[in-house]
Amino acid sequence: MKIVSSIRNYRKNHPLSARLLAYILLISSALTLFGTGLQVYNDYRNDVSQIHADIQTIEKSFLLPLATGVWNLDREQVTLQLQGALKLRDMIHAEVRENRKGKLHVLVQQGSYEANDSITVTFPLNYESSGFSAQVGELQATFSMKGVYARLQEKVVLILVTQFIKTFIVSFCILIIIHLLITRHLAQLANLASAIDFNDLDNHWQLNRHKRQGARRDELDRLVDSFNRMRNDLRVHLEQRAAAEEKLRDYQEELESVVSERTQALKKNMHQLEQEIKTRIASEQRADKANKAKSEFLANMSHEIRTPMNAVLGFAQILADGETDPEKARHLASISSSGKTLLYLINDILDLSKIEANKLDLELGPVSLPMLFQEIETMFANQVATNGLDFPIQIQPGLPANLLMDENRTRQILINLISNAVKFTSKGQISLQAEYQRTPSDHNQLNLTITVADTGVGIPKNQQQSIFGAFQQRSGQNSALYGGTGLGLTITQRLVRLMGGEISVESIPEQGATFSVWLPNIRALSHRVTLPASDTSLDFERVIFAPGKVLICDDIALNRELLKNFLRPWNLSTQMASNGQEALLAVRRDKPDLILMDMKMPVMDGYAACKALKSDPALKDIPIITVTASAMSDEEEELKEYCDGFLRKPINRAELISECMRFLPNRYRPLTEFTNEADSRVIFSRDALKTPAELFPILLTKLALTRQLIRKMIIQDIEYFAEDMMTLAKNNRNTALLHWSQDLLEASRSFDSQLITRLLEQFIQTIEKTSC
DSSP, X not given: OHHHHHHHHHHHHOHHHHHHHHHHHHHHHHHHHHHHHHHHHHHHHHHHHHHHHHHHHXXXXXXXXXXXXXXXXXXHHHHHHHHHHTTSTTEEEEEEEEEETTEEEEEEEEEOOOOTTEEEEEEEEEEEETTEEEEEEEEEEEEESHHHHHHHHHHHHHHHHHHHHHHHHHHHHHHHHHIIIIIHHHHHHHHHHHTOBTTBXXXXXXXXXXXXXXXXXXXXXXXXXXXXXXHHHHHHHHHHHHHHHHHHHHHHHHHHHHHHHHHHHHHHHHHHXXXXXXXXXXXXXXXXXXXXXXXXXXXXXXXXXXXXXXXXHHHHHHHHHHOOOHHHHHHHHXXXXXXXXXXXXXXXXXXXXXXXXXXXXXXXXXXXXXHHHHHHHHHTHHHHHHHTOBOOEEXXXXXXXXXXXOHHHHHHHHHHHHHHHHHTOSSSBEEEEEEEEEOSSOTTEEEEEEEEEEOSSOOOGGGTTGGGSTTOOOTTOOHHHHOOOSOHHHHHHHHHHHTTOEEEEEEEXXXXXXXXXXXXXXXXXXXXXXXXXXXXXSOGGGEEEOSOEEEEEOSSHHHHHXXXXXXXXXXXXXEEESXXXXXXXXXXXXXXXXXXXXXXXXXXXXXHHHHHHHHOTTXXXXXXXXXXXXXXXXXXXXXXXXXXXXXXXXXXXXXXHHHHTXXXXXXXXXXXXXXXXXXXXXXXXXXXXXXXXXXXXXXXXXXXHHHHHHHHOOHHHHHHHHHHHXXXXXXXXXXXXXXXXXXXXXXXXXXXXXXHHHHHHHHHHHHHHHHO
């Protein structure tokens, strides 16, 4: 047990030496076993070879004497020979058999036979004498392998014992040498490293060993040198670290001082910032209040102006429809024109307010630019002709038929630019041009440039940017001569930017101005756009309503009277109410078929009345058309929640009848009911075509196109022509031309080629007779 304990302590205290001893013993034992195996194998082969040599000795030395003895029947001689053969090593048994008449009989046998671990060899005994030869018997010799195995075992034990003793002695000696040369020094280095003091790194490490002078330095010396260099580097590093920590403490103290100062400054700035935020919030609240007040003011202004304008324009339209005196008709047209001018001014102010408040949204849809240009051409034809100006329109070939744009806002931009051009151009021309360039990334997108150029008074270089400011006009402009508010270009620029584009101007005073509108990434549409049949283009004299009752609710008597007069030609019975409460009583009492409801009224306004009607199951299905003077889009959306239709004051008869047709049973009398009347009347008269004076020269320019339409008979072109003539009639307030264009449009939509031909020929004949 002491030996085992000592071995364990040695392994614990000297693990490296123990592992080296184990490796040496393991390798030496493996080599010993391998060498022993080779030697044993060699001895085994030698013993087997000796047995084979003994067999050859028997063949050479014993077979002939034994054959002679058997032939002579000399048993004693045979026995002596067998005893001599048994002296061979490892031979344990010999037996001679005599051949008697073909059968073998044992003659003599010596030794003891063992079947296990033995080799038996049989030799024939042939007797030969004077050419005579005969087999007289056979010899059977048995060799035992036990002797071979015993000798091998003894040798293995001897070799293993001696080799293991030598191995242990050699290993122990090697271990002592390694301990003296290596491991004890490694242990010393380990003790020195574990006892290192970071506060005392100046001591030089040195191994406790004796070397002769001039001896070569070995690995242990280099290891000690490496430890000394590492200790020295560590000392330098610690010194640098201590210096850095000292500097860091200085920086920290300085940083704490700076942070303290900055914190005080930050607190001061935060206080100032809080005050600025409070001031800004208060300013924003005041701005919000101002914007709200502005919106309320604009809404009230719109309502207060639109309400009387509703009566002015409405009654002017009623009087104009029945007026036959040309002079009075012109006065009424002036009233209507002035009222519309005032409405345009209000709309400009409202548009500018919506743009500034980011409440103006684009309504994108398919737009045919050629149709829009044609509409603009017709709209300004009279003014251009009056000023004696040319009005060329150019569209780059290949422009897609339909573009995804906001048609109303695009029209508004063109009207503003061309209105200015007409206003400031007294001679020469005004041109409208459209060019495009497809974008490289998407073939279906293009950059569109619309140019309006004139030969008017021009704009000085230093004023070409200021004219886009709100309420700004060209310096030195005669307001009495040119008029205007200075909002048109402002709204135009902001609409263009809302579309993602830019507007620019180039001008030379007294030579004209060119305005260019650049609109990027306009998408081309593949499908064709056809102009919808607008209700305002219908001939309302041919609309027949079924008998019905209409309740008119408005706090202003003139407005109620106007709506009543508008509805009178259609034999619709009307009832009146001056506020929402009266309207509720009238509705519950008489159950009208339609309600025209004003919104701002005393006692009960239109909002409350509409909510009450829509919440009553017995009355909720009666359609309500809102009649309001408000022009704010958010209020319009709120109205649509409670009402079925919407009309904005001032109202014209066409809009009113068109809206009523949505809710009251009606039919549109076909032209066949007027065949006799159409055949018996003259479509135009000289007097009708002379009002106004600018109309007839325009009609003369349409003769060639009319003859071409008759010749080609393309229905779609005829529809476009009829719509253009209808617009021309409305702009010039010519009732005869309006009725004729409505008949032509109806005939083209019903594909009545005979009636189309007759109407176009009547147009040509009438114009030719009038020009004579």
